[in-house]
Amino acid sequence: MEDTAAMRPPSLKEERQEADSKTIFGFWVYIMTDCVLFASLFATYAVLRHNTVGGPGAKELFSLHYALTETLLLLTSSFTCGLAILAARSRDKDKVLFWLGVTFLMGFGFLGLELHEFHNLAVSGNSWRRNGFLSAFYTLVGTHGLHITTGLLWMGTMMIRVAGSGLGRINIRRLTLLSLFWHFLDIVWIFIFTIVYLMGGAGV
Amino acid sequence: MSQITASKATEGGSMRSYTTGFIVSIGLTIAAYLLVSQNILTGWGLVYAILGLAVIQLFAQLFFFLHLGRGPNRKWNFVTLILMLIIVFIVVAGSLWIMHNLNYHMSPQQMNLYMRQQDGGI
Numbered sequence: 050m051e052d053t054a055a056m057r058p059p060s061l062k063e064e065r066q067e068a069d070s071k072t073i074f075g076f077w078v079y080i081m082t083d084c085v086l087f088a089s090l091f092a093t094y095a096v097l098r099h100n101t102v103g104g105p106g107a108k109e110l111f112s113l114h115y116a117l118t119e120t121l122l123l124l125t126s127s128f129t130c131g132l133a134i135l136a137a138r139s140r141d142k143d144k145v146l147f148w149l150g151v152t153f154l155m156g157f158g159f160l161g162l163e164l165h166e167f168h169n170l171a172v173s174g175n176s177w178r179r180n181g182f183l184s185a186f187y188t189l190v191g192t193h194g195l196h197i198t199t200g201l202l203w204m205g206t207m208m209i210r211v212a213g214s215g216l217g218r219i220n221i222r223r224l225t226l227l228s229l230f231w232h233f234l235d236i237v238w239i240f241i242f243t244i245v246y247l248m249g250g251a252g253v
Numbered sequence: 254m255s256q257i258t259a260s261k262a263t264e265g266g267s268m269r270s271y272t273t274g275f276i277v278s279i280g281l282t283i284a285a286y287l288l289v290s291q292n293i294l295t296g297w298g299l300v301y302a303i304l305g306l307a308v309i310q311l312f313a314q315l316f317f318f319l320h321l322g323r324g325p326n327r328k329w330n331f332v333t334l335i336l337m338l339i340i341v342f343i344v345v346a347g348s349l350w351i352m353h354n355l356n357y358h359m360s361p362q363q364m365n366l367y368m369r370q371q372d373g374g375i
Contacts, residue, residue, distance in 0.1 A: 066325075070324070070325045070326055073324075073326065074326040074329060074330065077326070077330055077333065078333055081333045081334065081336070081337040082337075084337050084341060085337060085340050085341060085344065088340070088341040088344045088345055089344055091345060092344050092345045092347075092348035092349065093348070095345065095348070095349055096348055096349065096352045113286065113289065113290055117282070117286050120282055121279070121282065124275070124278055124279065124282065125275075127275075127278075127314075127318060128271060128272075128274070128275040128318075131266070131271035131274075131275075131318055132268075132271065135266075135267075135268055135271065229319065232314060232318040232319050233319075235314065235318075236310075236311055236314050236315075239278075239282070239307050239310050239311065239314075240307055240311075242282070242285075242307075243285060243303050243304060243306070243307040244304075244307075247285055247286070247288075247289045247303050248300060248303065250289050250290075251289045251295070251299055251300075251303075253295075253296060253297075253299060253300050
């Protein structure tokens with residue numbers, strides 16, 4: 050069985066599978082390089098986090114409760130994104146659209162909370178211009194927020210595509226890439242929550 | 254059978270793996286939050302504890318949400334992951350090490366003097 054499969058030329062289906070798995074691997078490599086980008090921003094933040102030049106530090110500025118709400122919202126959206134993928138694999142279009150919609154709303158809520166936090170900090174005189182600590186904070190958390198925004202735009206277009214052209218092979222592949230991206234953003238946020246908010250709140 | 258092979262490249266986890274990952278992640282997040290908000294640990298003990306919980310959650314999500322170790326590319330996914338972790342370690346640990354040393358070897362008096370020279374006496 051194995052031998053005959055290796056001898057004959059690949060069928061169209063196998064070639065397509067091969068192409069899909071290459072695309073997914075390529076996207077995985079992109080995600081790994083994005084991790085390196087975030088690592089450099091984390092390193093910058095870790096180095097600069099005490100350079101407040103007399104201004105308030107992380108303990109005074111951030112609310113642990115607020116950050117926990119953001120974390121749980123993004124974590125739940127990561128889970129519902131997984132449910133959308135499960136639905137896509139069983140070719141259930143309505144369910145895919147429902148779970149993508151739920152994921153989108155939670156991601157949007159998360160982004161709203163983040164922008165609200167930025168706004169409150171900036172109007173109370175703690176903008177990125179104040180000191181090295183705040184510059185590093187806005188850059189790190191803002192870059193994550195930018196990724197979330199990109200993910201939301203992508204999710205919106207995917208919902209339109211799925212609603213329009215259904216769950217073909219290409220849309221399933223795109224949904225798989227989108228879910229990789231969304232889970233990755235949740236993992237980056239775990240480290241922002243731990244290093245910026247929890248360590249900041251504990252004053253260490 | 255054809256249904257299974259057709260979705261091989263895009264295959265993910267099961268309902269069970271997503272649910273397990275979700276519950277584990279929520280548990281680890283709440284645990285880290287309680288460690289800080291209830292002042293259970295302090296100082297470096299706390300830092301190591303919450304960083305440890307974050308790393309456990311990283312691997313839990315890699316396994317349950319991103320299905321590392323399954324699918325046709327599992328070997329190369331793993332190789333690039335290890336490479337990424339090495340680079341991340343060098344960037345983060347190296348930066349902290351170097352900057353800590355700079356702080357250590359430069360006293361505040363020297364720093365003020367240096368900054369005044371650079372700024373032309375401001």
